Amino acid sequence: MSFLKITNLRKSYGSLEILKDINIEIEKGGFLVLVGPSGCGKSTLLNTIAGLEPITSGDIAIAGRSVNGLAPSQRDIAMVFQSYALYPNMTVAGNIAFGMEIRKVPKEEREKAIKQVADMLQIGHLLDRKPSQLSGGQRQRVAMGRALVRDPQVFLFDEPLSNLDAKLRVDMRTEIKRLHQRMKTTIVYVTHDQIEAMTLATKIAVLKDGVLQQFGTPAEIYNHPANMFVADFMGSPAMNLLTAKVESGPLGLQVSLDRPNGAAPLKLPINSSGAGLGTHAGKDVIFGIRPEALTDPDGADRNAHSLAEGDCLIEVVEPAGSDTFAIVRLGGKSVVARLRADARIAPGQTARLAFNLDKAVFFDPQSQIRIG
Structure with missing residues (x-):
């Protein structure tokens, strides 16, 4: 049974149609990667799942419940941004705990959750530091930790590795894969990097100009491309x-x-x-x-x-x-x-x-x- 289901989704800004009749569904615990060139609509699609952008028509359902019109806080999702979006005046522990404090989670429970995600992400030794004292990879781990303590139904990642250098990007890609295998959470991940898409995904959605070109497993996308755009875009070197x-x-x-x-x-x-x-x-x-x-x-x-x-x-x-x-x-x-x-x-x-x-x-x- 599909856990996240997107049906006939359209998104327009006035007369400009950005997303054109998108149909995607993924099972609970799946890793969906939205991939395509710049301007293809992948980040807009992610933002509609998050509730940051209203849809023009269609439906988005999480765990069998339509979330159309619901605010982001009502959708039980957590988002990790490209820019990390950390509070510079707070410590690592403060950044991770901030959402829990807003929700008035008891202090003892907060501290337990902080320790758990810090151990999982290997940032326990950084809890007293400020974001300015961290490397790019460490900041990204903190941003992930802040999302993980929420324990949401769906994690949304918006090009989280694009600000990192090439070697660190590969290392973090492995960390995200390991994290998904351990936690078995449902993830939607946006990238323009088709190597990231192939290595991380259980299902890939390839977009171009707001149109879904192909949806399938990495092997299906790679070995049986639906059209010449997918064949050329997926693979390095290209087909x-x-x-x-x-x-x-x-x-x-x-x-x-x-x-x-x-x-x-x-x-x-x-x-x-x-x-x-x-x-x-x-x-x-x-x-x-x-x-x-x-x-x-x-x-x-x-x-x-x-x-x-x-x-x-x-x-x-x-x-x-x-x-x-x-x-x-x-x-x-x-x-x-x-x-x-x-x-x-x-x-x-x-x-x-x-x-x-x-x-x-x-x-x-x-x-x-x-x-x-």
Whole structure:
């Protein structure tokens, strides 16, 4: 049963529609990540759940109760902001306890709750300090502690890690994941960072221009993107998207990819069962393949049902420690291949690469929607 349910939600400012018919639901204890580029409406959606923004139409229900029109204080939610929003004149303990004091929670109960969250977040040694004496990561922990002592039905996080440096952001991401696994609370989390979305979420909602592009598990979003926007936005490096022609080959359907310098096109066989590609024979499609599904033959997934190999011109080689990235030319575009760290390739040479066609996806060039 869904714990947080958003139904046909619309939000407008005058004639400007910001959110357009959003439908999302998540189970109790789920971790929902709202992701998309700047201006897509994800923070506005979070604010409507919090009650900071009224909705134009639709419904938001928490634990089976519609919260439309209820003030934030009546929704049993707690919010962690990007800016931390700590009181500078209060100690860490005072910041954590402030909400409880307002609600007239007894002192003994407050102190017990402060100790519990301080131990959980490893900030017990900071309780007597002021926010100005803390690092960015420590301030974010305090902001999280202030939300945790509320013990709300839903936690809302609005880009909480965007002010931190890269290493600290990774560390805090792990802390949030560990916290969720321990507490099993329901979380809605806004980010523009698709790596954060993939690593934290049990469900992801991808938004663009106020429209929900896809809603599903991280694996569904990554492996079966609904359209070219999701395919390109989710993943680092992004999915390779190439113009290809569907042809009838000796063993069934195949895709033909142009190669540079007058070389013959590269022909790759397709397992077309359920892919809906039969109706596209003789037509152009967009062929999508992740960098990790395009690799050196020795590094290819031996469990793949459909592996094909082809010679590709290497343009650039980028060693990256655990991997080597190669930029090759195919389908009139630069394509990223992810090879083993010790793969022996050099710019300007033609190298044999393996295509894991189990991982290939195809899109209609006009509608940009996945075929099949």
